[in-house]
Amino acid sequence: LVLRANMIYGNGNAAQHSDRPYSMFMHMPGLKIMVPSSAYDMKGLLKTAIRDDDPVMSFEDVALWSSKSEIPDDEYLIPFGKADIKLSGSDCTVVAIGAMLNHAQAAAEQLARENIKIEIIDPRTLSPLDSATILESVKKTGRLVLVDCAFGRCSAASEIAAIVSEEGFWDLRAPIVRVTTQNTHIPFSPTMEKPLYPSKDKV
Numbered sequence: 381l382v383l384r385a386n387m388i389y390g391n392g393n394a395a396q397h398s399d400r401p402y403s404m405f406m407h408m409p410g411l412k413i414m415v416p417s418s419a420y421d422m423k424g425l426l427k428t429a430i431r432d433d434d435p436v437m438s439f440e441d442v443a444l445w446s447s448k449s450e451i452p453d454d455e456y457l458i459p460f461g462k463a464d465i466k467l468s469g470s471d472c473t474v475v476a477i478g479a480m481l482n483h484a485q486a487a488a489e490q491l492a493r494e495n496i497k498i499e500i501i502d503p504r505t506l507s508p509l510d511s512a513t514i515l516e517s518v519k520k521t522g523r524l525v526l527v528d529c530a531f532g533r534c535s536a537a538s539e540i541a542a543i544v545s546e547e548g549f550w551d552l553r554a555p556i557v558r559v560t561t562q563n564t565h566i567p568f569s570p571t572m573e574k575p576l577y578p579s580k581d582k583v
Contacts, residue, residue, distance in 0.1 A: 381435045382426070387478075388442040389529065389566070390574060398566040398573075400530035402439045406507050406539065412436045412460055413507040415478040420449035421504060424458030432460070441479035441529075461508035465517070469497035472523040475514055475540055476500060480527040480559075480578055487583035498525075506536050514540060515548045522553035527578050532560035559583055 389398045405411050412434050416422040422440070429436035466481065467488055476484035484500050491498055499517050503510060518524050524544055526537035537558045544556060559578045567573050 382429045382438065383436070384438045384440060386440050386442050386445075387529075389577060390443070390570070392568055392570045392573065393566075394568040395566045400439070400528075400561070402437070402506060403530055403535045403539070405437055406536060410434060411507060412505065413439065414460070414505045415439045415441075416504065417441075417444065417476075417478050417481040417502050418449045419444075419447060420451050421458060421464070421502075423451055424456050425460070425504065427455075428457045428460060431457070439478070443479040443482075458504065460505045461510050462504065463510035463513040464502045464504055465499065465513065466502050467498065467500040469499035469521065471496050471521055472498045472525060473514065473517040473521045474498050474500050474525045474527060474583065475537075476502060476527040477506070477536055478529065480529055483578055483580045483583050484527050486580040490580070503540075509540070509543075511540070511543050511547070515544060515551075518544055518548045519551040522551060524552070525557045525559060525583065527559045527583055529561055529578055531563050532558055533563050535560055 387400055402413050406413055414425045416425050474484045481502050488498050499521055526540055528535050528537035537560050541556045559582050562576045
C-alpha cells in the first residue's frame, strides 16, 4: 500500500491545510516515510515504494510540483534509507527535508561568497533514516543545522538532533540548530503566515 499526501503552505490556507504531519507517522513502527525533493527522486522513490511489501507514505511538497529534473529513460530505483549528499562542504552539515533543500542551497551560495562551505544532505526518506551518512558528515564538519518545514516540537528535525546528540556528541563543536516552523497555529493572513516558516535568511 502506498499513500500519497500533498503538503501546501504560504498561500493563506490556514491551519487545516498547512501541516507537515510526517513526524507523527514516523512514530509508528512498520510505516515507511518518503519526502522527495525533486522529480527525479519522486520517480525513483515511488517505484521503490510500489515494490515494497510494507506500507509507504509519500509526503510531497506542493511547492515542488512545478519543478523539473532530468529523468533518464532507463529504469531506475532509489533505495529507501539512503540519503543524498547534494553539496560537499567542511564547515557545517545542513540536513534539509523536502522543499527546504531549496532554502539550504540558496543559503549555501550566499555563504560560499563568505568562504563558508556547508555540506547539504537530503535524507530522502525519514523512515528508514540514513543516520550513518548524517553522523559521518557531522564528524567531518563539527556542526549541524536541521531545516524542516514541520513544527519544531517532536519533529523529524528533533529526532535527527537526538540521534546526533546520542551518537555523535563528541564530534560536535557547536550546539545543534533547528530551523523549523514556529509552534503556533498557522494564521489565515499571508503576511502573518510567511514569517513562521524556514527561509534562506533563517538558514
